[in-house]
Amino acid sequence: MEAEAAKYIGAGIACLGMGGAGIGLGHIFGNYLAGALRNPSAADGQRPNMLFAFAVTEALGIFSLLVAILLLFVV
Amino acid sequence: MANDPIHQFQIAKWIPIEIGGVDFSFTNSSAFMAATVIAAGGFLYLTTSNRGLIPSRLQSISEMSYEFVANMLRDAAGTQGMKFFPLVFSLFMFVLVANLLGMFPYFFTVTSHLIVTAALALLVIGVVIGYGFWKHGFGFLKLFVPSGVPIFLVPLVVAIEIVSFLSRPISLSVRLFANMLAGHITLKVFAGFVTSLSALGVLGIAGSILPLLMAVAITALEFLVAFLQAYVFAVLTCMYLNDAIHPGH
Numbered sequence: 517m518e519a520e521a522a523k524y525i526g527a528g529i530a531c532l533g534m535g536g537a538g539i540g541l542g543h544i545f546g547n548y549l550a551g552a553l554r555n556p557s558a559a560d561g562q563r564p565n566m567l568f569a570f571a572v573t574e575a576l577g578i579f580s581l582l583v584a585i586l587l588l589f590v591v
Numbered sequence: 592m593a594n595d596p597i598h599q600f601q602i603a604k605w606i607p608i609e610i611g612g613v614d615f616s617f618t619n620s621s622a623f624m625a626a627t628v629i630a631a632g633g634f635l636y637l638t639t640s641n642r643g644l645i646p647s648r649l650q651s652i653s654e655m656s657y658e659f660v661a662n663m664l665r666d667a668a669g670t671q672g673m674k675f676f677p678l679v680f681s682l683f684m685f686v687l688v689a690n691l692l693g694m695f696p697y698f699f700t701v702t703s704h705l706i707v708t709a710a711l712a713l714l715v716i717g718v719v720i721g722y723g724f725w726k727h728g729f730g731f732l733k734l735f736v737p738s739g740v741p742i743f744l745v746p747l748v749v750a751i752e753i754v755s756f757l758s759r760p761i762s763l764s765v766r767l768f769a770n771m772l773a774g775h776i777t778l779k780v781f782a783g784f785v786t787s788l789s790a791l792g793v794l795g796i797a798g799s800i801l802p803l804l805m806a807v808a809i810t811a812l813e814f815l816v817a818f819l820q821a822y823v824f825a826v827l828t829c830m831y832l833n834d835a836i837h838p839g840h
Contacts, residue, residue, distance in 0.1 A: 567819060567822070568822070568823060568826060570819070571816075571819040571820060571822070571823040572766075572823065574770075574816075575762075575766040575769065575770060575823075578766075578769045578770050578773045579765065579769055581769075581773045582765075582769040582772065582773060585772070585773065585776060589596075589597050
C-alpha cells in the first residue's frame with residue numbers, strides 16, 4: 517500500500533473515535549433533559565455541571581479529530 | 592492550495608530579534624497576546640475606574656465576570672482558595688479574551704498553539720505542586736493515597752493516581768489547544784466549500800448556500816466553545832488548586 521493511501525485511511529479510522537464522543541454527549545444531554553423534566557426546579561442549578569461535562573466530553577472527540585487533521589496536513 | 596485551512600496558524604515574524612543565537616522575535620502571536628492583555632486589562636480598568644453605586648452596563652459586565660470566577664473558586668476550593676483568585680481570574684480572562692479575539696476574521700488565535708496552552712497548564716501545575724509542598728510538606732503526598740482503600744489495593748491505586756496527576760497538564764493544555772485548532776479548521780473548511788462550489792457555475796452557487804449556512808452555525812458554536820473552554824480551564828484550575836489546599840481526599 518502506498519504511504520499516501522495509508523494516510524487517508526488512517527485519518528478516516530481516527531474519525532471513528534468521534535462516534536464515542538457522540539454517544540457520550542447524547543447521554544449527557546438526554547439524562548439532563550430526563551432529570552430536568554422530572555424535577556424542573558432543580559434544572560437551572562445543574563446547567564453549569566451539564567455544560568462542564570459537555571466541554572470535557574467534547575474534548576475527547578476533538579482529540580480524535582486532531583489526530584485525523586495531523587495525519588492529513590502534518591504527517 | 593489556495594484555501595489551505597492550516598495557513599491561518601502560521602507564525603509570522605514581525606520584528607526579528609535574536610539574542611545570543613536564541614530567537615526572541617516579536618511575532619504575530621506575541622502581538623495578539625499583547626492585544627489580549629491590553630483588551631482585557633483596559634476593559635476592566637476603564638469600566639471600574641469611575642464606578643457608580645448603580646452600575647452601568649459595561650461596569651456590570653466586569654462585576655459579573657468577577658463574581659462568576661469568585662463563585663467558581665469558592666465552590667471548588669472553599670474560602671481558603673480565595674488567595675488564588677488573582678491567578679484564576681487572570682487565567683480565565685486571558686484565555687477568554689484570546690479565544691474571542693481569535694474569532695475575528697484574519698485575527699490570530701493565540702490559544703490555538705500548543706506551546707501557549709502548555710505554558711499556561713504548566714504554570715497551574717507548578718503552582719499546585721509548589722504550594723502543596725510549601726503548605727503541607729510531605730503531607731501533600733497524601734493526595735495519591737485516597738482514604739478508605741483496602742490495604743492490598745493501595746499500590747495499584749497509588750500508581751493510577753500518579754498517572755492521572757501527571758496527565759493533568761497534558762489534558763489541560765491539549766483540550767484548549769485542540770478545541771481552538773479543530774474549530775477554526777472546521778470553519779475554514781466549510782468556508783472553502785463555498786468558494787469551490789460557487790466556481791462551478793449557477794447550480795454550484797445555488798448549492799453553496801448550504802455550506803454557507805453551516806459556516807454561520809459553526810461560528811455561533813465557536814463563540815460558545817470559546818467561552819466554555821475558558822470556563823473549563825478555570826474550573827479545572829480551581830479543582831487542582833483544591834487538591835493543593837486540601838490534599839487528603
